[in-house]
Amino acid sequence: MATDFDTIVIGAGPGGLAAAYGLAEQQRVLVVEADLWGGTCPNRGCDPKKMLYSAVAARDEARRLQQSGLDGVPTINWPELMTFKRQYTQKIPQGTRSGLKAAGIATIQGTPRFISADQLQVGDQIYRAAHFIIATGQAPVLPDIEGKQYLQTSTDFLDLSQLPPRIAFVGGGYIALELANIAVSAGAQVHIFQHNHRILRDFPEKDTQLLAAALTAKGIHFHWDTTLASVTKHQETYSLATNAGQQINVDAVFAATGRRPQLTSLALAAAGVDSTAKGITVNDHLQTSNPAIYAVGDVLAKSQPKLTPVASFEGRYVAQVILSTDVKAIAYPVIPQVVYASPEIAQVGVKLDDAKQQPQRYRILDQDVTNWYTFNRIKEATARVTTIFDRQTQHLVGAIVYSSIAEEVINYLTFLMSKQVTKRQLMQMMTAYPTPASDLTYYYG
Numbered sequence: 001m002a003t004d005f006d007t008i009v010i011g012a013g014p015g016g017l018a019a020a021y022g023l024a025e026q027q028r029v030l031v032v033e034a035d036l037w038g039g040t041c042p043n044r045g046c047d048p049k050k051m052l053y054s055a056v057a058a059r060d061e062a063r064r065l066q067q068s069g070l071d072g073v074p075t076i077n078w079p080e081l082m083t084f085k086r087q088y089t090q091k092i093p094q095g096t097r098s099g100l101k102a103a104g105i106a107t108i109q110g111t112p113r114f115i116s117a118d119q120l121q122v123g124d125q126i127y128r129a130a131h132f133i134i135a136t137g138q139a140p141v142l143p144d145i146e147g148k149q150y151l152q153t154s155t156d157f158l159d160l161s162q163l164p165p166r167i168a169f170v171g172g173g174y175i176a177l178e179l180a181n182i183a184v185s186a187g188a189q190v191h192i193f194q195h196n197h198r199i200l201r202d203f204p205e206k207d208t209q210l211l212a213a214a215l216t217a218k219g220i221h222f223h224w225d226t227t228l229a230s231v232t233k234h235q236e237t238y239s240l241a242t243n244a245g246q247q248i249n250v251d252a253v254f255a256a257t258g259r260r261p262q263l264t265s266l267a268l269a270a271a272g273v274d275s276t277a278k279g280i281t282v283n284d285h286l287q288t289s290n291p292a293i294y295a296v297g298d299v300l301a302k303s304q305p306k307l308t309p310v311a312s313f314e315g316r317y318v319a320q321v322i323l324s325t326d327v328k329a330i331a332y333p334v335i336p337q338v339v340y341a342s343p344e345i346a347q348v349g350v351k352l353d354d355a356k357q358q359p360q361r362y363r364i365l366d367q368d369v370t371n372w373y374t375f376n377r378i379k380e381a382t383a384r385v386t387t388i389f390d391r392q393t394q395h396l397v398g399a400i401v402y403s404s405i406a407e408e409v410i411n412y413l414t415f416l417m418s419k420q421v422t423k424r425q426l427m428q429m430m431t432a433y434p435t436p437a438s439d440l441t442y443y444y445g
């Protein structure tokens with residue numbers, strides 16, 4: 001039996017949901033989800049991670065204020081923290097699905113596969129639609145080593161009932177650093193194996209070196225230029241052998257070596273949708289090689305960072321493309337990126353290395369702000385803000401922030417960049433004092 005919809009969305013994460021809600025008022029929409037409604041971000045990504053990070057950030061602040069009015073550093077109660085997190089995550093799948101139903105959007109739980117250019121099979125049911133939107137996100141990749149079956153992922157870490165006393169992470173990207181920082185703050189002995197000498201390769205090296213030093217001081221043991229060769233299980237513990245001939249015993253080992261688009265079960269070839277190992281290829285309207293099928297979010301092969309606001313932006317955009325005839329090519333706004341470690345590193349806009357290579361085009365203002373009132377008040381060990389300006393227009397075009405409040409400062413700078421606010425215009429505005437926002441004019445030099 002064939003059931004008809006205007007659009008079928010595959011995957012109920014931030015990208016798919018934004019598309020479905022954008023279409024719902026004018027179309028008959030079906031969303032198919034194979035696993036958890038809401039997707040990675042609220043179930044096993046950004047949101048649960050940041051709930052655990054809340055306790056870490058509070059503890060960090062108390063640590064910094066020792067001998068400045070606070071006595072004693074609180075300890076993290078992992079089971080309580082996990083209960084706090086689960087109170088939030090447990091409601092997500094059902095709440096997400098109910099929200100869709102309330103908006104008149106049909107929902108099906110199952111793993112779909114294309115059987116033709118306009119038909120999708122879920123179980124023994126076949127669904128036909130004029131348009132499809134693929135929004136299936138990414139899943140962790142495990143390195144192909146001996147003992148691979150003992151490797152866990154970020155999903156497992158974010159749902160640990162008890163914190164293992166000795167933990168290893170493989171990889172030096174966002175996930176390894178954010179989760180290692182949570183683990184060491186909560187009292188675990190933590191190792192990071194990084195196969196080269198560079199963490200967070202997308203961020204400026206100077207700031208990443210500062211972060212590695214800060215995390216080392218906090219107790220994380222970085223094993224540089226080290227590859228995990230094998231994992232052997234001994235009752236409840238694991239023995240890790242490295243290419244450098246080390247043998248390290250831990251209670252849990254997590255791979256954070258990147259994520260890969262989830263495509264295999266979709267039978268894309270049956271629908272004429274092209275993809276590469278990096279994801280689904282699309283044109284500047286997020287249309288795949290089959291013009292009736294679009295793709296949004298982490299599943300895309302794209303140069304933009306794979307983040308929640310980016311997926312949501314693309315979802316909203318594709319809904320417009322489907323509903324209107326003359327929508328322009330997608331134009332991404334500037335995209336801020338934040339690594340939630342202790343401290344945080346954030347960046348937006350023109351990359352520092354690119355700006356350095358074009359001194360005639362860009363002015364770089366690199367400021368050690370550690371002793372500024374805002375950062376001194378919270379006893380930052382080191383805080384830095386680098387701003388990048390277009391010499392011709394004088395507009396702010398890029399920024400890098402290294403501080404425990406980088407997430408806040410980068411958002412202000414992102415707004416100023418997006419609206420092309422000049423120093424003169426900024427001086428005409430007022431912000432509450434003393435706050436991180438009251439420093440903004442100083443970042444213009």
Ligand SMILES: Cc1cc2nc3c(=O)[nH]c(=O)nc-3n(C[C@H](O)[C@H](O)[C@H](O)COP(=O)(O)OP(=O)(O)OC[C@H]3O[C@@H](n4cnc5c(N)ncnc54)[C@H](O)[C@@H]3O)c2cc1C
Nearest residue numbers: 011013014015034039040045046136137297298306307308
């Ligand atoms: C540990 C971690 C922390 C993160 N922290 C942040 C952060 O702080 N800030 C940030 O912006 N981003 C963060 N991210 C990235 C963010 O989660 C993703 O960018 C975002 O979820 C992408 O949304 P999406 O809709 O493209 O995909 P997803 O959220 O992955 O949703 C895809 C959905 O499709 C479903 N699906 C998969 N295959 C199929 C199929 N065959 N059929 C039907 N359904 C299918 C999946 O079950 C899932 O529900 C983090 C990611 C991780 C893993």
Ligand SMILES: NC(=O)c1ccc[n+]([C@@H]2O[C@H](COP(=O)([O-])OP(=O)(O)OC[C@H]3O[C@@H](n4cnc5c(N)ncnc54)[C@H](O)[C@@H]3O)[C@@H](O)[C@H]2O)c1
Nearest residue numbers: 143171172173174175176195256257258259306338339340
């Ligand atoms: N705060 C945030 O916004 C946030 C947080 C977490 C995740 N994310 C998203 O999730 C994505 C995935 O995060 P991630 O940390 O898994 O990936 P990543 O690409 O950021 O980092 C992967 C790391 O693993 C290393 N690596 C790769 N292959 C390896 C191997 N075989 N052995 C050892 N090391 C290896 C790389 O050098 C790199 O350091 C991010 O790129 C981002 O899009 C965002």
